[in-house]
Amino acid sequence: MGNKSEIKLLGTAASPFANRVQFALNLKSMKYEYIEENLACKSELLIKSNPVHKKVPVLLHADKPPICESQIIVEYLDEIRPDLYQLLPSVSLDRANCRFWAAYIDNKFFPLYEELRQTLNKAGQEAIKEQMIEATQQLEEAFIKSSNGKTYFGGDQVGYLDVILGCFIRWTQHVDELNDFNKFDEVRILELAKWAKCIASHEALKSVTPGKETLESFFGLINIYRPPYK
Amino acid sequence: MADEVKLYGVPGSPYVSRVTTALKLKGINYELVVEDLSNKSADLLKYNPVHKKIPVLVHNGKPISESLVIVEYIDDVWKGVPVLPQDAYEKAQARFWAKFIDDKCMPAIFKTIGSHGQEQVVAEAHEQLQFLENELNVKGKKFFGGDNINLVDIAATFIAYWLGAAEEALGIKVLSKDKFPKITEWGGNYINCQVVKEGLPPRDALVGFFKKRFGNA
Numbered sequence: 001m002g003n004k005s006e007i008k009l010l011g012t013a014a015s016p017f018a019n020r021v022q023f024a025l026n027l028k029s030m031k032y033e034y035i036e037e038n039l040a041c042k043s044e045l046l047i048k049s050n051p052v053h054k055k056v057p058v059l060l061h062a063d064k065p066p067i068c069e070s071q072i073i074v075e076y077l078d079e080i081r082p083d084l085y086q087l088l089p090s091v092s093l094d095r096a097n098c099r100f101w102a103a104y105i106d107n108k109f110f111p112l113y114e115e116l117r118q119t120l121n122k123a124g125q126e127a128i129k130e131q132m133i134e135a136t137q138q139l140e141e142a143f144i145k146s147s148n149g150k151t152y153f154g155g156d157q158v159g160y161l162d163v164i165l166g167c168f169i170r171w172t173q174h175v176d177e178l179n180d181f182n183k184f185d186e187v188r189i190l191e192l193a194k195w196a197k198c199i200a201s202h203e204a205l206k207s208v209t210p211g212k213e214t215l216e217s218f219f220g221l222i223n224i225y226r227p228p229y230k
Numbered sequence: 231m232a233d234e235v236k237l238y239g240v241p242g243s244p245y246v247s248r249v250t251t252a253l254k255l256k257g258i259n260y261e262l263v264v265e266d267l268s269n270k271s272a273d274l275l276k277y278n279p280v281h282k283k284i285p286v287l288v289h290n291g292k293p294i295s296e297s298l299v300i301v302e303y304i305d306d307v308w309k310g311v312p313v314l315p316q317d318a319y320e321k322a323q324a325r326f327w328a329k330f331i332d333d334k335c336m337p338a339i340f341k342t343i344g345s346h347g348q349e350q351v352v353a354e355a356h357e358q359l360q361f362l363e364n365e366l367n368v369k370g371k372k373f374f375g376g377d378n379i380n381l382v383d384i385a386a387t388f389i390a391y392w393l394g395a396a397e398e399a400l401g402i403k404v405l406s407k408d409k410f411p412k413i414t415e416w417g418g419n420y421i422n423c424q425v426v427k428e429g430l431p432p433r434d435a436l437v438g439f440f441k442k443r444f445g446n447a
Contacts, residue, residue, distance in 0.1 A: 052330060052361050061319075064319055067323075067326070068326060069325075072322050072325045072329065073322070075322070075325070076318055076319070076322040079318040092307045093289075093292055093294070095302075095303070095306060096294045096299055096300075096302070096306070099299045099302060100294070100296055103296055103299065104280065138280055
C-alpha cells in the first residue's frame with residue numbers, strides 16, 4: 001500500500017469508532033490520509049459518503065465507493081491485506097467467536113455508556129451500572145477463554161477483539177470518572193483490567209487516543225445535540 | 231467423519247429462517263431441535279449462556295449464536311453456493327446492508343407492529359425502508375444479491391414474509407405497494423425461492439400468532 005492518498009479516513013478525534021479504524025490501520029502499517037470531521041457541521045463529503053447514517057468513520061479506498069461502519073471497515077482492511085498483521089483468526093469457529101463478541105461489545109456493552117450519559121436520576125444510573133458490571137463480567141470470561149493465558153484477546157498478538165474493545169477504553173474511562181465508577185475494577189475483573197492497561201498503552205492505539213480536553217469538548221457537544229433526559 | 235449439525239430454534243422465528251435458508255442453500259443436513267421458549271432447554275442455556283436465545287447452531291458439538299454470525303460461519307465452512315460475495319469490497323457492502331436491516335429497519339418495523347400502525351411510527355419505518363427501496367432500484371436486479379439471493383436478502387427475511395402476516399393480523403399497512411414497489415416485488419420473489427419456501431411457517435399460523443401477541447390495542 002504505497003500511495004498515502006489511496007486510503008482516506010473520515011473521522012473525529014474523539015470518536016472511539018474512528019479510533020478503532022485508525023488502530024487497525026496503524027497495526028497494519030497502512031498509510032492513510034485522515035480527514036477530521038466537525039460533527040456539529042458535517043461536510044458534504046461525509047453526507048455524500050454515508051447518506052444512510054451520516055456518521056464517521058467512513059473509509060474511502062482508491063476510486064471505490066465509500067465503506068461505512070467501523071467493524072465492517074476493519075474486516076475489509078483485514079481481507080484486502082491479510083499479509084499485514086492479520087487481525088481475524090484463520091479458523092472459522094474462532095472467527096465466528098470474534099464476530100459474536102464484537103456484536104456484544106457494540107450492541108450490549110457500549111450502548112450502556114450512552115444510556116448512562118443520558119440518565120440523570122440516581123436509581124436509573126444505579127440500574128445501568130449493574131448492567132455494566134454484568135457486561136464486563138461477560139467480557140472478562142470471554143477474554144480468559146480467548147487469550148488462553150496470553151496478553152491479548154488475540155493471544156500473543158493484538159487481534160480483532162482487542163481492536164474492537166480497545167478503542168472504547170479511553171471513552172469509557174472518561175464516563176466512569178464523571179460517574180464515580182470503575183468498570184474495570186481490578187478486584188472484580190483482574191484479567192480484563194490488566195488487559196485494558198496494556199491495550200491502552202499500545203503504540204498503535206495510544207497515538208490516536210484523544211486527550212482529556214478533546215473528550216470534554218466532544219461530550220459538551222453531544223450533551224447539546226443529544227441531551228440527557230431520563 | 232460426517233458433520234453433525236443441529237439448529238436450536240422454533241419454526242416461527244424469522245431469525246431461525248435466516249439460518250435454515252443458508253443451510254439449505256449449501257445443501258447441509260441438519261437437525262432442527264425445537265425449543266419451548268417459555269421453558270428453555272438446558273442445552274440451549276449451555277450453548278448460548280450470554281443471550282439465552284435462538285437460533286443457535288451446534289456444529290460437531292461447538293455452538294455458534296446470533297443469526298448473522300451463524301450465516302457467515304456457514305458460508306465460511308461450507309463451500310458451494312456462496313452467501314457472501316467473493317470480492318472484499320462487495321462483501322463489505324453486503325455486510326453494511328445486513329447490519330442496516332438489523333440495527334435500523336427491524337427495530338423501526340417492530341415499533342410499527344407494537345404501536346398498531348401509529349402514523350408517526352410508520353413514517354419513521356418508511357424512512358428506513360426507503361433506503362432499501364433505493365438500493366434495489368439502483369441495483370436493478372431481482373435480489374439484493376443480484377440474480378441470486380445473498381446475505382442481505384436473507385437478513386431481510388422478516389420484511390418478505392413476517393411483516394405481511396403482521397399487517398393482516400392487525401389491519402395495518404406498513405409496506406404499501408405504491409410506496410415500495412421494488413421491495414414488494416423483491417419479497418414475492420424471495421419467498422418463492424425453494425430454499426426459503428421450505429423454511430417458512432404456514433401463513434395463517436403466523437397471522438394467528440400476531441393477532442394473539444399484539445391484537446386488541
